[in-house]
Amino acid sequence: MATPLPADRLLAALRDEGVTVVEHPGWRTHNRNAAGAWGPVSGVMIHHTVSTGTASSVEMCFNGYEGLPGPLCHGVIAKDGTVHLVGNGRANHAGGGDPNVLRAVTAEDYSTRPPTPTEHQGSDGAVDGNSRFYGFECINLGNGTDPWPAAQLDAIERVSAALCRAHGWGARSVIGHLEWSDWKSDPKGFGMPSMRDRVHARLAKSPTKPTTPTPPKENPVALSKNDIAQAVLAYREKKADEASLKKGRRIPDVYGYIVSTYTTVQAIAADLRKVVALLNSQKEK
Helix, strand or coil: CCCCCHHHHHHHHHHHHCEEEEEEEHHHHHHCCCCCCCCECCCEEECCCCCCCHHHHHHHHEEEECEECCCCCCEEEEECCEEEEEECCCCCCCCCCCHHHHHHHHHCCCCCCCCCCCCCCCCCCEEECCCCCCEEEECCCCCCCCCCCCHHHHHHHHHHHHHHHHHCCHHHHHEEHHHHCCCCCCCCCCHHHHHHHHHHCCCCCCCCCCCCHHHHHHCCCCCCCCHHHHHHHHHHHHHHHHHHHHHHHCCCCCCCCCCCHHHHHHHHHHHHHHHHHHHHHHHHC
């Protein structure tokens, strides 16, 4: 169990994992906290929307519908892998579920699957899942034939790993709605055990972050005044040859000119690398 992430930390965790995030206006304060507790949280729950179209699905999950006010989740995962944040706090996504599942997920002590649920919203033994799980709705018809693009599955993996990493959880803290309630079938079209395998593999690596390539470090090389003078002289000779050729004063052998120019440029490049190495060595001191 853990304290829910505030909005800024949730956003940072997702982006650090390489998730493409769109912030729906008002998501940071949009929640159902007045209806019940939010936290401590025990895991992440994956759903399908039974809808098509990104814009309409996002609006539905933000606003809800008659009898079930929004937000209906914390984020909507589109077919292209973009994650639209629509809520921060308690959301109407999990409903009632099996307490045995909650115990197993909290302790992460099950094998391939959590215990088979026998409870649902409104049943006598059900416990509240809206207070205990982050919820992500994935745009899919949920008919078993609507495809799950690779980009969408990758986003599910990254979102789940981001929250697990932020809370110090393992992949067993990620479940599908069908593993929580015996009334539910989502997500339909891929298996949660295989998704947990993907999350587990990702958690074993460092999170994906943009990196700035650094140039290879040259060994410091002493550069004499004569080295610099020779480099300058070679450069001036090359420029003089080019100027003469343009003015028509002389026409050198083309092949010889190309070879000479190439050799000169290589020499200048080598000398410049020495200059850079020397400057780097002086800087490090």
